Amino acid sequence: PHVNYLKDYQPSAFSIESVYLEFELSPLATRVTNSMQMQRQAKGDLRLDGENLKLISVLLDGEEVIEQCQIDEAGLTLAVAKEKFTLRIVTEIEPQNNTALEGLYRTSDNYCTQCEAEGFRKITYYLDRPDVLSVFTTKVIADKSENRFLLANGNLVDSGDLDNGKHFAVWQDPHKKPCYLFALVAGNLEKVEDTFTTADGREVKLEIFVEPRNIEKCEHAMESLKKSMKWDEERFGLLYDLDIFMIVAVDDFNMGAMENKGLNVFNSKFVLAKPETATDIDYEGIEAVIGHEYFHNWTGNRVTCRDWFQLTLKEGLTVFRDQEFTADMLSSAVKRIEDVRRLRSNQFPEDAGPMSHPIQPQSYIEMNNFYTMTVYEKGAEVVRLYHTLLGETGFQKGMQLYFERHDGQAVTVQDFRNAMADANGVNLEQMHNWYVQSGTPNLEVTRNYDAVTQKLTISCQQSLPNSDDFQPMLMPIGFGLLDKEGEPVTLEPTFESAANVELRSDTHAVLKLTQAQQSFVFEDVPADAVPSLLRGFSAPVKLHFDYSNQELALLAAKDEDSFVRWEAMQTLLLRTVQAKVAALQSCIDYQLPSEVIEVARSLLAAKEIDPALVAMTLSLPELGYIGEQYEVVDVDTIYQAHSWLEAELANHMQGQWLDVYHRCVNDAPYQYDKAQIAERMLKNLALSYLGVLSEHQSLVLKQYQAQHNMTDVLAALKTMLKHQHPRSVEALQSFYERWQDDNLVIDKWFTLQAQTQNDHALQTTQALLQHKDFSLTNPNRVRSLLGVFSRLNLVGFHRADGAGYQMCAEQIMQLDALNPQIAARLLGPFTHWKRYDEKRQQMMRNALQQILDRKGVSKDVYEIASKSLA
Ligand code: B3K
Ligand code: ZN
Numbered sequence: 001p002h003v004n005y006l007k008d009y010q011p012s013a014f015s016i017e018s019v020y021l022e023f024e025l026s027p028l029a030t031r032v033t034n035s036m037q038m039q040r041q042a043k044g045d046l047r048l049d050g051e052n053l054k055l056i057s058v059l060l061d062g063e064e065v066i067e068q069c070q071i072d073e074a075g076l077t078l079a080v081a082k083e084k085f086t087l088r089i090v091t092e093i094e095p096q097n098n099t100a101l102e103g104l105y106r107t108s109d110n111y112c113t114q115c116e117a118e119g120f121r122k123i124t125y126y127l128d129r130p131d132v133l134s135v136f137t138t139k140v141i142a143d144k145s146e147n148r149f150l151l152a153n154g155n156l157v158d159s160g161d162l163d164n165g166k167h168f169a170v171w172q173d174p175h176k177k178p179c180y181l182f183a184l185v186a187g188n189l190e191k192v193e194d195t196f197t198t199a200d201g202r203e204v205k206l207e208i209f210v211e212p213r214n215i216e217k218c219e220h221a222m223e224s225l226k227k228s229m230k231w232d233e234e235r236f237g238l239l240y241d242l243d244i245f246m247i248v249a250v251d252d253f254n255m256g257a258m259e260n261k262g263l264n265v266f267n268s269k270f271v272l273a274k275p276e277t278a279t280d281i282d283y284e285g286i287e288a289v290i291g292h293e294y295f296h297n298w299t300g301n302r303v304t305c306r307d308w309f310q311l312t313l314k315e316g317l318t319v320f321r322d323q324e325f326t327a328d329m330l331s332s333a334v335k336r337i338e339d340v341r342r343l344r345s346n347q348f349p350e351d352a353g354p355m356s357h358p359i360q361p362q363s364y365i366e367m368n369n370f371y372t373m374t375v376y377e378k379g380a381e382v383v384r385l386y387h388t389l390l391g392e393t394g395f396q397k398g399m400q401l402y403f404e405r406h407d408g409q410a411v412t413v414q415d416f417r418n419a420m421a422d423a424n425g426v427n428l429e430q431m432h433n434w435y436v437q438s439g440t441p442n443l444e445v446t447r448n449y450d451a452v453t454q455k456l457t458i459s460c461q462q463s464l465p466n467s468d469d470f471q472p473m474l475m476p477i478g479f480g481l482l483d484k485e486g487e488p489v490t491l492e493p494t495f496e497s498a499a500n501v502e503l504r505s506d507t508h509a510v511l512k513l514t515q516a517q518q519s520f521v522f523e524d525v526p527a528d529a530v531p532s533l534l535r536g537f538s539a540p541v542k543l544h545f546d547y548s549n550q551e552l553a554l555l556a557a558k559d560e561d562s563f564v565r566w567e568a569m570q571t572l573l574l575r576t577v578q579a580k581v582a583a584l585q586s587c588i589d590y591q592l593p594s595e596v597i598e599v600a601r602s603l604l605a606a607k608e609i610d611p612a613l614v615a616m617t618l619s620l621p622e623l624g625y626i627g628e629q630y631e632v633v634d635v636d637t638i639y640q641a642h643s644w645l646e647a648e649l650a651n652h653m654q655g656q657w658l659d660v661y662h663r664c665v666n667d668a669p670y671q672y673d674k675a676q677i678a679e680r681m682l683k684n685l686a687l688s689y690l691g692v693l694s695e696h697q698s699l700v701l702k703q704y705q706a707q708h709n710m711t712d713v714l715a716a717l718k719t720m721l722k723h724q725h726p727r728s729v730e731a732l733q734s735f736y737e738r739w740q741d742d743n744l745v746i747d748k749w750f751t752l753q754a755q756t757q758n759d760h761a762l763q764t765t766q767a768l769l770q771h772k773d774f775s776l777t778n779p780n781r782v783r784s785l786l787g788v789f790s791r792l793n794l795v796g797f798h799r800a801d802g803a804g805y806q807m808c809a810e811q812i813m814q815l816d817a818l819n820p821q822i823a824a825r826l827l828g829p830f831t832h833w834k835r836y837d838e839k840r841q842q843m844m845r846n847a848l849q850q851i852l853d854r855k856g857v858s859k860d861v862y863e864i865a866s867k868s869l870a
Contacts, residue, residue, distance in 0.1 A: 316379020
């Protein structure tokens with residue numbers, strides 16, 4: 001397969017001044033007429049991208065030239081002598097048979113499109129690249145009884161009835177855009193409407209389209225949209241730029257959502273919610289994704305990417321923006337910890353595995369494979385570095401200059417960096433190293449205290465795994481010192497260090513690490529001071545520092561930074577699990593250290609701390625993150641040690657968990673607000689510990705039976721399944737019966753079972769593959785069963801006999817023939833084969849090889865499987 005390289009980038013030889021598209025929709029033969037006003041920009045033949053298209057005619061300034069066109073499976077080549085011309089191309093496509101869900105496809109008898117990254121070429125022949133910007137007009141014609149609404153980007157300029165029961169609509173988008181932002185939707189949907197008045201007094205129509213049965217579940221999405229619009233005005237000074245903003249929710253969608261200009265298409269999971277069906281996490285996800293797609297209107301659409309290697313330009317930046325949005329809506333401390341947890345459990349492993357790539361990849365076979373945690377989440381961390389270095393004001397100055405310079409353009413990550421640097425009069429060239437080097441940096445910190453001079457030297461050393469000739473990165477390190485009572489120490493950097501220590505307050509500083517090795521010296525430091533490092537997780541690195549357990553306990557209880565407090569407790573818990581793993585492996589006894597219980601107790605008793613933070617601090621580190629700490633992951637022992645620690649904390653703190661549980665129980669009607677969310681989080685953590693103990697089975701059952709809201713129902717059910725509650729089978733059955741007509745809830749029903757780790761996990765999952773509600777053509781369903789089983793059911797997936805691998809491999813092969821993007825995603829867990837024992841390595845490699853050898857393997861799957869085996 002063809003490999004694309006960043007270094008080969010060439011501007012297009014032709015531009016498209018404007019394009020007029022006409023769609024005559026029909027499930028098996030949709031006719032697309034595409035008229036482009038083109039202009040030559042450089043020498044060469046005209047080469048248009050196009051895949052799986054039936055070509056009907058090609059008119060060059062009105063003259064049929066189909067015979068002169070050279071067609072291959074990736075496009076069309078035509079020698080054109082003219083400078084300026086109109087090219088009119090007619091093609092036919094079959095949306096009904098499009099199971100890849102890219103291009104124009106069907107979902108629940110409606111039509112919808114997904115074009116990013118390179119789906120537009122499955123609709124018509126075009127210059128399918130993000131740096132070709134054009135003005136689009138779209139006419140949609142379809143049967144009226146089956147397609148009440150006909151939607152496309154921009155403003156509706158004409159509509160009306162036609163013969164044979166058909167009707168039409170014409171949409172005009174005044175903003176130039178690349179074709180990946182094109183969208184079309186048609187079908188018998190229902191809509192909810194609202195309005196938003198912009199800061200400059202324009203009224204914008206807001207419309208959310210859903211299938212009629214879901215019309216009651218749109219309120220939260222609409223609220224989220226209005227909040228997003230307001231927030232972007234207030235925090236970034238960015239206003240919406242069309243008269244209408246539409247969101248369509250569909251059940252079949254490859255990812256979360258898509259930011260098409262003026263017409264966002266969403267996975268229904270990120271639109272639909274009511275308290276009975278959606279959890280707090282769902283509510284937060286909806287608010288975040290609606291925000292994310294809306295924020296793309298400026299960071300992505302108005303200023304877009306020159307080529308797909310620049311993807312993090314729009315994604316890293318927009319994720320950063322949506323993170324800040326959620327932080328401002330709920331709690332910035334909680335949000336920061338959630339994001340760090342996600343990054344460490346998912347992006348760090350990716351960066352340590354065979355698919356490791358810099359946030360600006362240098363090459364790809366299939367672009368869709370690079371919508372990764374690295375490009376998105378690590379990319380957002382890198383944007384956050386600018387924010388940390390420049391502060392909010394400096395960062396906003398940089399954003400302003402970025403828009404001043406580049407509105408309406410397709411640009412690079414370098415352009416973004418230049419705007420940040422120029423607006424603040426600083427040199428940020430070193431930031432480049434974050435974009436082109438892969439792997440999670442290690443940050444080793446050591447201390448040296450001179451009791452005579454009372455000077456403390458903090459020495460930092462950065463490195464990249466498997467790379468000796470790395471370029472040091474610019475790392476801001478959030479820093480503070482606590483005395484041995486836990487009181488903050490006033491920071492006094494020495495004269496030599498002062499240049500690289502930015503004091504943000506008396507007790508908080510940012511150390512600017514620019515070299516591979518660098519020291520920072522502080523004066524007047526009391527003996528036994530404890531450094532608080534990487535406050536706010538100020539850089540996406542692995543920090544190594546030899547804290548004693550006592551020091552961790554002190555930080556967990558006293559540091560002013562909530563991330564550090566959380567991190568200290570998590571490190572204590574992690575060490576405990578690791579010690580237990582070692583003990584189990586060598587069959588020796590191990591007792592829970594008393595300081596762990598003591599800190600846990602005092603944290604749980606601390607009424608002044610946000611209950612959400614308490615809950616996060618006392619949640620056990622995720623299995624995936626624990627596995628990350630090992631060269632060879634011993635799944636069963638880690639799971640055993642993890643369960644042991646859970647049981648220990650449950651037993652030792654039983655009374656306190658009960659108190660907390662009862663303190664947090666609340667009969668008030670469900671609301672999505674900070675206080676209620678935090679209370680539920682802590683209550684359900686308490687429940688999960690209590691659920692370990694058989695004497696509290698009735699409490700868990702009672703919460704399930706109360707059916708108060710989905711957050712509580714699911715928490716109870718999950719605990720019941722995990723600990724084989726005597727009524728769990730019955731509860732699962734009643735849950736199914738109640739919700740069998742609600743796809744999103746049935747996804748949860750599949751997930752619940754797929755994630756339960758026990759001896760028959762594989763059989764359970766296999767049986768569910770045969771369930772009448774399982775289907776390989778619905779991505780949400782596939783993710784909720786196979787995605788969850790392979791990623792989260794470590795015990796089942798990594799069964800010693802390899803049956804877990806085999807089952808997944810077979811499903812992936814079947815899926816690859818239908819939907820390559822989703823099949824490629826499911827390969828993730830297999831790519832980490834190097835982290836398991838030799839027998840498992842062999843079986844995982846065999847599975848990958850088998851998948852790779854399938855006749856007709858897609859390039860999506862080919863790229864990931866072959867790179868993992870290399
Ligand atoms: N930009 C889209 C993702 C497109 C993925 C294509 N495989 C959604 C988002 O990041 O907002
Ligand atoms: Zn995005």
